[in-house]
Structure formats: C-alpha cells, structure tokens
Amino acid sequence: MERELKVNHLTRVEGHGAVELKLEGSQVKEIKLSFTEGPRFFEFITRERLFSEIPKIVSRICGICYVSHRLAAAKAIEDAFKTEVPEAVELMRRLLIVGEFLESHALHLYFLALPDYMGYGSAVEMAKDYPNVVRRGFKIKEVGNRIMKLLGGKTVHGEAIVAGGFTRAPEKEELELVIDWLTEILPELEATAFLFDSLEYFELESPVELEVSLENPVPSEPSDRVAVSNGLKFTKQEFEHFIKEEVSPYSTAKRSTVNGKAFRIGPLARVNRGEDFYTEETKEVLSRLKNRFPSQNPLLANLARAVEMVELAHRGVKYAEKLIELLPFEPKAELEPGEFGGYGVKEAPRGVLYHHYRFSPSGHCIGANIVTPTAQLQACIEEDLKALAEKFSYLPDSQLKKRAEMLIRAYDP
Numbered sequence: 001m002e003r004e005l006k007v008n009h010l011t012r013v014e015g016h017g018a019v020e021l022k023l024e025g026s027q028v029k030e031i032k033l034s035f036t037e038g039p040r041f042f043e044f045i046t047r048e049r050l051f052s053e054i055p056k057i058v059s060r061i062c063g064i065c066y067v068s069h070r071l072a073a074a075k076a077i078e079d080a081f082k083t084e085v086p087e088a089v090e091l092m093r094r095l096l097i098v099g100e101f102l103e104s105h106a107l108h109l110y111f112l113a114l115p116d117y118m119g120y121g122s123a124v125e126m127a128k129d130y131p132n133v134v135r136r137g138f139k140i141k142e143v144g145n146r147i148m149k150l151l152g153g154k155t156v157h158g159e160a161i162v163a164g165g166f167t168r169a170p171e172k173e174e175l176e177l178v179i180d181w182l183t184e185i186l187p188e189l190e191a192t193a194f195l196f197d198s199l200e201y202f203e204l205e206s207p208v209e210l211e212v213s214l215e216n217p218v219p220s221e222p223s224d225r226v227a228v229s230n231g232l233k234f235t236k237q238e239f240e241h242f243i244k245e246e247v248s249p250y251s252t253a254k255r256s257t258v259n260g261k262a263f264r265i266g267p268l269a270r271v272n273r274g275e276d277f278y279t280e281e282t283k284e285v286l287s288r289l290k291n292r293f294p295s296q297n298p299l300l301a302n303l304a305r306a307v308e309m310v311e312l313a314h315r316g317v318k319y320a321e322k323l324i325e326l327l328p329f330e331p332k333a334e335l336e337p338g339e340f341g342g343y344g345v346k347e348a349p350r351g352v353l354y355h356h357y358r359f360s361p362s363g364h365c366i367g368a369n370i371v372t373p374t375a376q377l378q379a380c381i382e383e384d385l386k387a388l389a390e391k392f393s394y395l396p397d398s399q400l401k402k403r404a405e406m407l408i409r410a411y412d413p
Contacts, residue, residue, distance in 0.1 A: 012112040026393040034251035043368040051363045067100035068348035072355040077163040080342025088329035089165035097220040098316035099147025104349040105305040110137025117199040165332035193306040197289045201299040210263035217270040219347040236345040254375040262379035265351025267304035282311040337363025
C-alpha cells in the first residue's frame with residue numbers, strides 16, 4: 001500500500017523548508033527535501049563592486065552566521081591580493097568565531113532542537129516548566145552576541161570586519177571582560193553537554209559514508225585544506241573540482257556531491273575526527289559522556305554542538321589572553337588590489353563554507369562563487385530521511401513526520 005507524507009512548513013529550522021515522502025510498504029519510492037527561499041543572487045550582486053564592499057554585501061546572506069560569510073570573503077580577498085594579516089588580526093578572528101559559534105549553537109540547541117526531546121512544541125512552552133534550562137540557553141547566546149558586537153562592531157552583520165582585519169582593536173579592559181564572560185559560562189557549557197548527552201536519541205545509522213571538514217576540524221582554527229573521511233584531501237583552490245553542485249528541480253538550494261556521493265558536513269563531521277585536536281579540558285568532558293564519537297547517528301549532531309561550545313570557550317580564553325599580551329597592535333593590514341582571483345574557506349556553524357572571487361586590475365569583482373553549507377547538506381539529509389522512513393515505516397504518519405522533522409533539525413539547515 002502506498003503512503004504519502006508531506007511536511008509543508010518545517011518549523012524551528014533557520015530557513016524555509018518542506019519535505020515530501022512516498023512509501024510503498026517499507027520502501028521509499030520518492031523523496032523530495034526542498035528549501036523554498038527565493039533565489040537572492042548574491043554572486044551576481046557582487047559583480048562590478050569594489051573589493052572592499054564585498055564582505056559587507058555577503059554578510060547579508062545569513063543573519064546568524066554572518067561572521068563566517070564576512071570572514072570567508074575577507075580571506076578570499078586577502079588571498080587574491082597576496083596579503084598576510086598580522087598575528088593579532090588572526091587571533092581577533094579566532095575569538096570572533098568563538099562568539100559566533102556560541103550564539104549559533106546555543107540558539108539551535110535550546111530553542112530549535114531541545115523542545116522536541118523535552119516534549120514541547122516550542123521553547124516558550126518549555127520555559128513554563130523548565131525556566132532555568134531556557135535561561136541557560138539565553139545566557140550562552142548572550143555571551144556569543146556580546147563577543148560578536150565587541151569585535152565586529154554590531155550584533156548583526158559586523159561592520160567592523162573588513163578585508164585585511166578590523167576597523168578597530170579592542171581595549172585591554174574589553175578583552176578582560178571577554179575572559180570573564182567565557183570563564184563564567186564554562187560550567188553552563190559543560191552542563192549543556194551533559195544535558196544533551198542524557199537525551200533519548202532514536203537509533204538511526206546514516207547510510208552517508210563521506211564526511212567533509214577542514215583539515216583542522218576545530219572551527220576557530222584556520223586551515224586552507226579540506227579533509228574527506230575517505231582519505232582524500234584538497235586545497236581551497238581545488239574545491240570547485242571536488243565539490244560538485246547541481247540545480248535541484250524541486251528546491252531553490254543546490255545539491256552537492258563529492259565523486260558523485262552525498263556527504264556530511266557540520267558539527268558531527270567535525271567532532272567525529274576532532275578529539276585529537278581538542279584541549280585536555282574538552283577531552284575530559286568527552287570521557288564522561290555516555291555517547292561516543294565517532295558516531296553515524298545524525299541526531300548526535302546536537303551533542304556535537306555542545307562539545308564544540310566547550311572546546312571553543314576554552315580556546316577563547318587563550319585567544320583573549322594572547323591578544324592582551326600583543327597590545328597595542330595594528331588591527332588591519334593594507335591591501336593592494338590587482339587582477340587576481342582568491343579563495344576563502346572556513347568552518348561555519350553548519351559546515352564548510354567556500355568563497356571564490358575574481359577581480360579586475362582596479363579591484364572590482366568580475367566573478368564570484370559561493371558554496372553554502374545548506375546547498376552541500378541537501379543530498380545528505382535526503383539519504384538520511386530515506387533510511388529513517390524505511391526503518392520506521394511501521395510508525396503512524398504523525399510519529400514518522402515528527403522523527404523526520406527532528407532529523408532535519410539536527411542538521412540545522
């Protein structure tokens with residue numbers, strides 16, 4: 001007997017999406033995951049714009065991960081114009097990424113994912129019975145916002161982040177505040193890790209074999225090489241040869257593959273190979289969790305986010321301490337535009353983000369290619385949805401739909 005399941009409006013995701021499943025018995029006959037935002041043509045909008053305008057423009061791609069887009073663009077411009085940034089600028093960027101990930105991961109964990117596992121329809125409903133849990137989410141998110149505003153100039157879109165560095169350097173007192181904020185929330189972050197370790201995740205083995213992350217999978221650490229779980233590694237200049245995008249006939253987001261195969265990016269892909277890169281403090285937290293990494297259960301991306309927040313807070317304290325030692329410093333390198341192309345690659349909260357620009361001799365953009373995590377995740381999520389639908393085909397429609405939504409939310413597309 002054929003069944004058709006439709007979720008026309010995915011809630012508690014950071015975009016707009018829908019999913020359609022057709023089953024015959026326990027076999028999935030058709031699956032369509034669609035992201036329904038209208039095309040925004042950012043690659044076209046950057047055409048003919050001066051290089052210095054590009055980070056400002058592309059930061060509007062996402063109001064949550066604007067730091068990632070802005071830094072990826074800045075790195076691509078610096079790569080094009082053969083510019084090395086000072087050590088202090090690199091440290092400011094790493095600290096800024098700490099703020100971005102705390103804000104984004106806390107938003108996802110406490111306000112998008114957790115209500116499912118606690119049996120509520122929203123964080124507002126959950127707050128009536130668990131006010132301290134929701135308050136912890138707000139507290140972590142607020143620290144992330146403060147760091148982004150302090151270094152980026154604004155809570156959203158970060159106008160102080162420019163190609164070459166920043167428009168201003170922080171004061172010693174401001175960096176000391178950052179150390180205090182991060183030190184204060186470390187117990188809250190560890191509590192978050194143990195909370196998400198204690199949740200009941202339904203069992204699901206992802207059929208997706210490939211995972212992709214930067215060679216150093218710690219999100220705040222820079223890397224110009226990309227590592228695939230099958231041993232393949234490629235440089236940022238080679239990404240267009242390996243990450244193949246195609247237009248989806250039923251979604252405004254493109255689909256991406258590596259060697260024709262779907263692949264996973266994001267927190268689970270990073271944490272699955274991250275332990276060797278982590279601080280001793282994070283390793284100690286990992287050793288006390290009942291769930292273990294690496295894992296092929298995509299729902300554990302939620303726990304992976306919590307682990308990453310612990311790691312980044314510890315690193316953030318060290319970055320701020322080092323910046324205080326370097327004060328005073330120049331927060332920006334000067335750029336000399338020319339007729340070149342450049343590449344920027346970084347870990348965004350949802351996974352690897354690629355920016356590629358080409359410039360005229362005057363420094364005006366003549367071509368751009370931006371590959372976002374959402375586009376890379378579509379094929380992976382569809383394969384996981386197929387595995388979920390076939391494993392749990394015996395469930396009534398309402399329960400199957402709920403599990404499908406929980407799986408999609410785990411990716412935070």
